Amino acid sequence: MGPQQQHIDAIGRIAVVPTILDATARLTGMRFTAVARVTDTSWTACAVRDEIAFGLKPGDELELVSTICNEIRQHGRPVIFGSASAHEVFRDHPTPKQYGFESYVSIPIFRADGMFFGTLCAIDPRPAKLGDPALQQTLELFAKLIGTQLDAQDLEDQRMAALAAAADTRELLEWENQRITALLSERDQVERVITRELNDTRRLRDVAARLIGSDGGSALYGEILDAAIEILDGDAGTLQLLDPASQTLTFLATSGFSPEMVAHFSAVETSSGSPCGVALSSGRRSFLRFDDPDAPDPDGSNRLHLDAGVRCAQSTPLLSRSGRPIGMLSTHWAEPRDLSERELRFLDLLGRQAADLIERHQVQEALMTSERALREEARRKDEFIAVLAHELRNPLAPIRSGIEVIKRAAGDVRLIERVRPMMERQIAQVVHLIDDLLDVSRISSGKVQLKREWVSLQSLVESALEAHRGPIATGGIELLVELDDPERRLDVDPTRLSQVISNVLHNAVKFTAVDGRITIRSRVEADASGQGLELRLRIADSGVGIAAEMLPNIFDLFTQVRSDSSRHGGMGIGLALSRSLMALHGGSIEASSPGAGLGSEFLIRLPVGTPAAVATAPARDDGGGDADLAGLRVLVVDDNQDAADGVAMLLTMCGGEVRVAYDATRIVDEVRTFAPGLVLLDIGLPGIDGYQACRHLREEIGLDVHIVALTGWGQEDDQRRAKAAGFDAHLTKPVDLASLMRIASGAFQASSASQASQASQASQASQASVSTQSPNADALKAR
Numbered sequence: 001m002g003p004q005q006q007h008i009d010a011i012g013r014i015a016v017v018p019t020i021l022d023a024t025a026r027l028t029g030m031r032f033t034a035v036a037r038v039t040d041t042s043w044t045a046c047a048v049r050d051e052i053a054f055g056l057k058p059g060d061e062l063e064l065v066s067t068i069c070n071e072i073r074q075h076g077r078p079v080i081f082g083s084a085s086a087h088e089v090f091r092d093h094p095t096p097k098q099y100g101f102e103s104y105v106s107i108p109i110f111r112a113d114g115m116f117f118g119t120l121c122a123i124d125p126r127p128a129k130l131g132d133p134a135l136q137q138t139l140e141l142f143a144k145l146i147g148t149q150l151d152a153q154d155l156e157d158q159r160m161a162a163l164a165a166a167a168d169t170r171e172l173l174e175w176e177n178q179r180i181t182a183l184l185s186e187r188d189q190v191e192r193v194i195t196r197e198l199n200d201t202r203r204l205r206d207v208a209a210r211l212i213g214s215d216g217g218s219a220l221y222g223e224i225l226d227a228a229i230e231i232l233d234g235d236a237g238t239l240q241l242l243d244p245a246s247q248t249l250t251f252l253a254t255s256g257f258s259p260e261m262v263a264h265f266s267a268v269e270t271s272s273g274s275p276c277g278v279a280l281s282s283g284r285r286s287f288l289r290f291d292d293p294d295a296p297d298p299d300g301s302n303r304l305h306l307d308a309g310v311r312c313a314q315s316t317p318l319l320s321r322s323g324r325p326i327g328m329l330s331t332h333w334a335e336p337r338d339l340s341e342r343e344l345r346f347l348d349l350l351g352r353q354a355a356d357l358i359e360r361h362q363v364q365e366a367l368m369t370s371e372r373a374l375r376e377e378a379r380r381k382d383e384f385i386a387v388l389a390h391e392l393r394n395p396l397a398p399i400r401s402g403i404e405v406i407k408r409a410a411g412d413v414r415l416i417e418r419v420r421p422m423m424e425r426q427i428a429q430v431v432h433l434i435d436d437l438l439d440v441s442r443i444s445s446g447k448v449q450l451k452r453e454w455v456s457l458q459s460l461v462e463s464a465l466e467a468h469r470g471p472i473a474t475g476g477i478e479l480l481v482e483l484d485d486p487e488r489r490l491d492v493d494p495t496r497l498s499q500v501i502s503n504v505l506h507n508a509v510k511f512t513a514v515d516g517r518i519t520i521r522s523r524v525e526a527d528a529s530g531q532g533l534e535l536r537l538r539i540a541d542s543g544v545g546i547a548a549e550m551l552p553n554i555f556d557l558f559t560q561v562r563s564d565s566s567r568h569g570g571m572g573i574g575l576a577l578s579r580s581l582m583a584l585h586g587g588s589i590e591a592s593s594p595g596a597g598l599g600s601e602f603l604i605r606l607p608v609g610t611p612a613a614v615a616t617a618p619a620r621d622d623g624g625g626d627a628d629l630a631g632l633r634v635l636v637v638d639d640n641q642d643a644a645d646g647v648a649m650l651l652t653m654c655g656g657e658v659r660v661a662y663d664a665t666r667i668v669d670e671v672r673t674f675a676p677g678l679v680l681l682d683i684g685l686p687g688i689d690g691y692q693a694c695r696h697l698r699e700e701i702g703l704d705v706h707i708v709a710l711t712g713w714g715q716e717d718d719q720r721r722a723k724a725a726g727f728d729a730h731l732t733k734p735v736d737l738a739s740l741m742r743i744a745s746g747a748f749q750a751s752s753a754s755q756a757s758q759a760s761q762a763s764q765a766s767q768a769s770v771s772t773q774s775p776n777a778d779a780l781k782a783r
Contacts, residue, residue: 014150016191031051034049103122106121234256239251264304279315283317318358327354402420402422436574457537497606503577508539551593556576629655634680639685659674663686671705678743681710708729
């Protein structure tokens with residue numbers, strides 16, 4: 001029997017070799033594995049596992065000069081690469097191309113005396129992932145086990161030969177037995193290490209597979225913690241989540257601790273002396289010995305752990321993929337313990353898995369929260385559209401009925417006068433609804449600017465009560481107003497603050513039954529800081545009240561939380577608008593109620609200042625509804641023919657001479673031929689819009705004509721654009737008759753004054769012309 005065959009037989013007698021070849025194939029994913037004897041001239045296969053029909057079997061030889069193993073034999077180090085074509089050293093090596101493999105593993109096998117025996121190798125035509133250092137360590141353990149088995153066989157052969165040759169040499173036999181026992185013990189130890197390495201690696205891969213799969217639920221936190229305790233031979237452990245706002249750690253999973261310990265450390269801050277508290281404050285892994293008498297114990301954590309039978313622990317911060325701290329992984333031992341590099345590596349891998357799981361759950365929760373918010377927003381939008389349609393139909397129904405009554409009135413003035421106030425009220429309600437919606441939009445976009453002035457508290461309350469005295473009287477509601485100082489001056493926007501009070505009163509009237517009561521009381525008290533004063537205006541009613549669970553949402557936009565809001569209607573805008581307006585004033589508004597059916601109270605808080613001087617505002621002239629426009633020419637330009645014709649009819653009934661155009665393409669010619677004193681010009685015109693038309697008129701005609709924007713665009717930005725384009729005034733549709741008449745009267749007066757001025761200038765020019773005639777003028781007159 002030749003020496004090569006002896007080596008083949010020796011490898012064949014090692015029972016663990018097939019298992020090692022299978023394990024190597026499974027760990028590397030490579031389909032050809034072998035144990036080979038390598039000499040200075042040849043490579044001989046001793047054991048083969050072949051799934052790719054590579055064509056080698058035990059006993060087959062290759063010339064060593066043509067293989068990479070020659071280099072391994074020379075320098076005695078492993079050669080591993082997952083892709084020959086991507087490897088900077090082996091991309092041009094002839095061996096991968098000659099034998100057609102892309103991935104390659106070759107681990108040297110040494111005997112106990114340091115002699116090189118051969119290699120544990122694996123090849124595959126496909127690339128493989130071989131970069132994990134733990135893989136190389138495992139394969140080196142496999143090679144070491146094979147070398148140990150070969151040594152054991154040699155020793156066993158030597159022992160048997162020695163027994164046969166010197167059966168009477170018992171001392172030598174005993175020595176050999178001890179040596180073999182030590183080698184066998186070493187072999188068993190290596191096998192245990194390999195088994196543990198495989199088990200720990202399998203545990204990590206199982207957790208990773210769960211993370212990648214769809215079943216990575218909260219229970220996986222406990223599995224990661226159990227894996228850490230098992231791999232590190234721990235006795236207890238915790239996995240915690242970090243709250244970024246409070247910088248507090250709370251438990252996601254615990255193991256090995258009593259309920260009392262879990263309750264005590266349920267929320268850990270940076271000031272805690274526990275391992276996780278120390279790691280949280282430092283941002284680094286911490287190791288603590290609880291039995292160290294010199295160790296600080298500021299909060300008694302060391303004593304608590306010792307009483308629980310724990311003597312040392314480690315805590316590892318968990319970081320998101322972006323480097324943000326998100327949690328903590330801790331393990332505890334009943335005896336002092338130092339961690340090996342291998343254990344620290346596994347601990348870091350488990351920490352990465354725990355951090356990925358936490359981050360995934362946070363992203364999922366954020367997505368679900370966003371989805372719930374979008375659904376709620378969609379629901380509220382649908383509800384708002386439905387309520388808006390209802391609120392618009394309510395006033396439109398009596399307006400349509402009124403139109404039908406007027407059509408059938410046959411000139412009955414008394415019947416028309418009965419219908420007209422009803423239609424005016426309903427139109428005012430539609431305008432009020434649209435104004436509220438526009439106010440919400442303006443405040444949300446930050447386009448509302450308060451027009452502050454010093455006004456009395458009583459004037460604000462009276463202004464707000466003005467629109468509600470009729471419904472209060474009609475409903476038989478008792479109104480009680482108690483102002484501590486009615487003449488107290490407040491620095492506010494009177495229109496906006498009256499709007500706030502009016503909104504609250506509107507709800508109080510709406511939700512208070514007959515014979516109920518509404519009270520308005522005021523008082524000045526110290527503000528929350530104690531450094532200043534604030535006015536507290538309380539508006540209470542004896543109405544239906546507000547349920548406790550509804551109070552937090554009472555000021556949300558489009559929210560209706562009164563128990564019978566469906567019967568009373570409303571869009572849920574007024575209170576949201578009031579809160580925003582109070583915030584602009586530097587104040588606040590809040591609601592309280594003992595409960596449904598027990599009434600409610602709204603508290604308006606407003607900072608109180610001292611006016612340096614109070615100017616009396618000039619009285620406004622709200623007349624104009626009966627103005628006589630005889631002699632005033634008005635040009636109405638609007639692409640909405642009904643709107644244009646309606647305004648034209650009103651102005652004609654007031655004595656004006658009106659011409660209508662439905663676009664602005666010939667507006668300059670119209671003005672030149674008609675010579676109007678007033679032009680009412682829509683903005684949203686087809687072709688040439690109102691801004692362009694106004695600028696064109698100013699360029700061609702100048703300032704001799706009064707131009708007013710009459711449009712549905714009523715935001716403050718629209719008014720600024722109109723002024724910049726050259727408009728003299730801006731009216732928002734639907735305009736009330738009084739405002740329209742004031743504008744028309746002003747234009748009429750300006751037109752009359754302009755005509756008088758022009759006549760005076762013409763007269764003066766005529767006289768000047770006469771005075772500058774030739775000296776013979778008198779003689780000519782005399783003739």
